[in-house]
Every structure is written in structure tokens, then in C-alpha cells.
Amino acid sequence: MATETRGRMLEAAVQALQWRGVAGMSFTELLRDSGAARGAIYHHFPGGKAQLVAEAATRNGQDIRAHLAALPAGSPHAVVEAFLTFVRPVIEAATTGSGCAVAAVTVDPESDTLREVAATAFGSWIEQLSERLAAAGLPPREADGLAAMLITLLEGAHVLCRAAGTLEPFEQTARTALALTQSRYPSA
Template identity: 35%
Template sequence: MGAKGAETRQRMIEATRHSIERQGYFGTGLNQILTESGTPRGSLYFHFPGGKDELVAAAVGQTSGLIDAALDAADFTDPAGAVSGLITLLGERLEASGWENGCPVATVALEVAGTNDAVQQACAQVYARWTEALRVILRTAGYRDADDLAVSLLALVEGALLLARTHRSRDPLDRAARVARALL
């Protein structure tokens, strides 16, 4: 695939990523993606022969970059600071978006993980990456229960994002950050 093809593919992924995070899987239509990305319909099936599911799976995989980068940059000697920093980053992003950009994976996972294998696998891979990154941070800091704690912290962050988005308030995130600090 040439540079132009790669650019077209990336525009479709970005349009999908933007839409699924705000509107979910079912609220995102192919016509909307094509319009927002400025690409012709033929490009969709050329780049994503599996159609919407393949495109959404690719978008889910790329949308995790924000959290991946935050976890990669975390101070491994301060797990509480790393989790609090992640919560702060996501809270700022959520509030700046008018309470529309919550977790880049959760909206889709909640809708289709039970019924769509391709999208479920993409969501599971992202969550596994985040859990592993947290586990490594915790293990490096000396926590013996790092596996359980990593899953619990990710669940805490995800739940706080959902509540913050629902209440349109940073309060659930602030509370989650305090609990994370208490746990760690």
C-alpha cells in the first residue's frame, strides 16, 4: 500500500475512533465515517474487507494510544502517582470534550463485546495491554498482589470514567484517585 493508501486508511480509522468513542458502535454509521474521513465507499472495503467490524477493531486498537503512552511514561517507583496521573489525564480529556470522550474502549465494549467476536477481541487485547502495564508498574514497585491489584485499579478507573461521564462531574474521578492512593 502506498503513502496515499495508508493516509486514506488512517483517516477512516481516525473518523471511526472519534465517532465510536462518542456514539458507540451502533451509533456510528459507515456513511458518517466516509463523510468525516472524506473517503469514497470503495476505499472502505478495499482497506477493510471485513467491513465495519474490521474498521472498528482497528480503531479500538489505535484509540488506546493515549492510555498506553501515559502508562509507558509512568514513574514505576510511584504507582499511586501513576494511577492518579492517568485518572487526571482522562478526567481533563473528558471534561474538555463536554463529557463525551470517556474511555476510548468502554463505549464499544459495553455495546458489543457479548455479541461481536472481532470487536470483543480488539477490546480484550487493549484491556489486557493496560492491565499488563499496570501489573508491571506494581510488580516493579514490589507489590506481590500485582495481578489482582492491576485488574482492580483498571476497574476503578473505568467505573470512575463512566460515573464522571454520566454525572458530568470530575467528582467520581477525584474520589477514585483518592481510593487508588489509599490502596497503594
């Protein structure tokens, strides 16, 4: 039961980070959205908001990495296509105000801990995508570069699509990424 409550609180914190960021996250809404009792916050997160935010971003980062690990690795183009398909609904949510929970923790200039949480998560995503691309036949250096480009595409698309209120910046970049990988790695 305690683990279930803690898990619901972390999930509610991820949602709050996506929609309101660290500064906009309130304990009242978090408790309401998780169904937890008022005393649950400091019971499960004795470090308070800082601990809760760090653990939520870490968990979200691990969840994304797990999804990336499951991408098919038939060819580099297939990996890119599967990645873009996976992130499209997330970017679509950005058009109505959502964002990346991991990126949200980078906004606090006073928190090196949160910046490190984000750097670790982003690094793990790049590493995982690079592994999938290498499994699809790319040399490690090319796999690393393409993986970094895809994560940069994802994070940039969050911002541009949120600002524009449309999916078009993502769609344009996705088309270009697919065309480039198809021409560079037609049957690798």
C-alpha cells in the same frame, strides 16, 4: 497516501466509538470526518464495518498501552498519581458524552470478535500498569491487583461521570486511590 487515508479513517472510527458507539457509527460521518472518498471504506477495510471497528478499537487499545508504558515508576504512589493525571482529561470528556472506544465494542452481544478485542486491550492495559508498578517496587501479585483496580476505576468513572455529567465520581475515587496508595506504599 493510502496508509494516511487508512489512518485517518481509523482515528475517525475511534472518535465515533467514543461518542456514538458501534451502533451509532455511520459511514457518512466517518467519511466526512476522515476526509476519505466513499470507496475508501471497502478498499481499506474489505470486511466492512466489523473490520473497521475491530481495528479502530485495537489501535486505540495499543495507543493507551503505549501511554501507560511511559508512566514514571518512581514509587507506586507516583505511578497511581501519573495514571490518574493521564486519564483525567478522558474522564472529563465523559461528562459531556464521550466514552471509551474499547468499552464501546463490548456492547454488541453478537460479536465474540469485538469482545475479544476489548478483552485483549484491557488485559494489555492491566499488564502494562502492573509492569510499571512492579518497576516501582511492588511485588507482582500486588502490582497486578492494583493495576486491575486502576483500569476498573477508569472504566467505571467513564460510566458514572457520563451519567452524572460531572467529574465528581472520578475525583472522589481518585482521592481515595491516592490516599490508599500513599498510606500503603509511603516510600516503596
